[in-house]
Amino acid sequence: MENFPEAVIIGAGFGGIGAAIALRRIGIDDIVIVEREDDLGGTWHVNRYPGLAVDIPSTTYSYSFEPNPNWSRLFAPGAELKRYAEHVADKYDVRRLMRFGVSAESAQWDEEQQRWRLTLDDGQTLNPRILIAATGYLSQPHTPDIPGITDFAGQIVHTTAWDPDLDLSGRKIAIIGTGATAVQLIPELAKTADELTVFQRTPIYVTPKVDFAIPAPVRSVFNRIPLAQKGARTVTDLVYEVIMVVGVLHFRQLNPVNRIAAGAAHLFRRLSVRDPKVRDALKPDYDFGCKRPTFSNEYYRAFNKPNVSLQAGGIEQITADGIRTLDGQQVDIDTLVLATGFDLWDANFPAIEVIGRGSRNLGKWWRDNRFQAYQGISVPEFPNLFNLAGPYSYSGLSYFTTIECEMIHLQRVLGEAQRRGKQTVEVSEEANADFLARMTSHLDDTVFYAGDCASARSYYFNHAGEATLLRPTSTANAFREAKTFPLSAYNYS
Structure with a gap:
């Protein structure tokens, strides 16, 4: 060198x-x-x-x-x-x-x-x-400083060190974190885990994800006519610029627009989560845009599954075989997933x-x-x-x-x-x-x-x-x- x-x-x-x-x-x-x-x-x-x-x-x-x-x-x-x-x-x-x-x-x-x-x-x-x-x-990567985390006898996985060959089927999993990474990961874990407990500190605004496969003929047009793809980019750029500028940067002047965005997210949550207690626990109590909002069609619905539960009361300590909550509950797990973001x-x-x-x-x-x-x-x-x-x-x-x-x-x-x-x-x-x-x-x-x-x-x-x-x-x-x-x-x- x-x-x-x-x-x-x-x-x-x-x-x-x-x-x-x-x-x-x-x-x-x-x-x-x-x-x-x-x-x-x-x-x-x-x-x-x-x-x-x-x-x-x-x-x-x-x-x-x-x-x-x-x-x-x-x-x-x-x-x-x-x-x-x-x-x-x-x-x-x-x-x-x-x-x-x-x-x-x-x-x-x-x-x-x-x-x-x-x-x-x-x-x-x-x-x-x-x-x-x-x-x-x-x-x-941020590893939370939770008492007892070094005493846990099971497997600990941080989302930034995920082994693609890791099979968590049939396990009793706890995931700490409900940010953008967790919103993507939780529905996937819910498909195969025996039990999945989500430990939430701060709820996040989640809105529907307008996602779809791009058909082969469209990709072919993008390859042959670059201006067509540039036009598509202009549209998506504009949509996200409006979200950012109107909803976040000009909150003081355009507060009603921010409230509409928050209301849409709240409506999506109410329509998606059956249990009223879980639904309320997933509700953010801060304004839309304070944290980066995210998009998912599966996150809220994952909490309707019988193998998925939400813990929003806080963690007192991690033990050798589980997590003890602040209200005295003991959640037994064999795998701990850290979706705790970055420092x-x-x-x-x-x-x-x-x-x-x-x-x-x-x-x-x-x-x-x-x-x-x-x-x-x-x-x-x-x-x-x-x-x-x-x-x-x-x-x-x-x-x-x-x-x-x-x-x-x-x-x-x-x-x-x-x-x-x-x-x-x-x-x-x-x-x-x-x-x-x-x-x-x-x-x-x-x-x-x-x-x-x-x-x-x-x-x-x-x-x-x-x-x-x-x-x-x-x-x-x-x-x-x-x-x-x-x-x-x-x-x-």
Whole structure:
């Protein structure tokens, strides 16, 4: 592995692949992509649990510059996303840049060399001029700190470490968590488990999933006439943009629309769940949009099955052979499934220790001075560092929107540095402060601040109670600013 590459990208998921494509478009080809897993694809390589699928229409959940006319369903299964990642990496010739089974541990800016010093877990050190963190939002699995969990004598399975050959037929299973992953997994487990007990901390809004197989003739049209698929994407983009902008970002002005969406979800739950006590326990008591809503036609109906039960009263302790609830019940199980999501704020902002100019520690600085990043990607005092999953970076409901905005950003800034013959770029304190002030002001109108999110326990909020994950503007605004933000926002040297 070259010790002084021009650029290093941490992560070989869709973000890392997109970043490599962006760099190659402006002539930077001396790139190393380090990936801790044994293959590319990020979350779509790691996650293999039953029922895995996108929760955004596949026409929208993909690179706009590389549409896939061969999706089998509107909401494609996870294996197809993995194959799509492989296709893009091969077509744009970035797979050869990847080094698998290598984890980045820390990065420090070397003022004398004007390069980053990136330490890897195999003892090697890389010294790139440009460092791009493409570790995503959902990369650090969260294991709940429940008393007794290490005493459990049965099998424990986290959804991010699922063995595709695992057979849970006939088992007594408990699953902890009712987020987006659990909504997909619970109906699958209910089909074969002898007993399935769902432990819920916070209910989630679930709406019907308008999913269907895409007929072969339609796929054939998409292959022959790309504009047809582009039209389909325009429709799905618009639907999800309306959900995001109207229902979440302009909650203060358009509160009735949010109430209609919440009412539709409540009606769906009432029509789907027979037992009134279970139905009430599954009802969220926060506003629609505080947590990311999800879509399923099977989740609510799973609770009508005689082998499925819901526990919503809280867990006191895990024992060797089961789970004891706060109200004193003992639930005997032989398998514990953890659908407990990811550790965003403690382990992923940033995903590794990053030390910039003047020994500024990025993680500590964020926590001491608020989470912030200019256009969601750059931070003052961190030259040539771009974080593809920074604060205020997630735009719309599709991660691909974020990726493509930041690809444009990378190309413009680094292209300008090339034009000027400069080696380093660093966003100014003034530009960063102005952007933070503008994003903060926009948040006042969102459901996060104007609505009731107190009981949501949403990963959108950091430990200080700030909703700094999502960019509180429209997707159109994000793209427009990616293409037009003043290049003078950066200092070039």
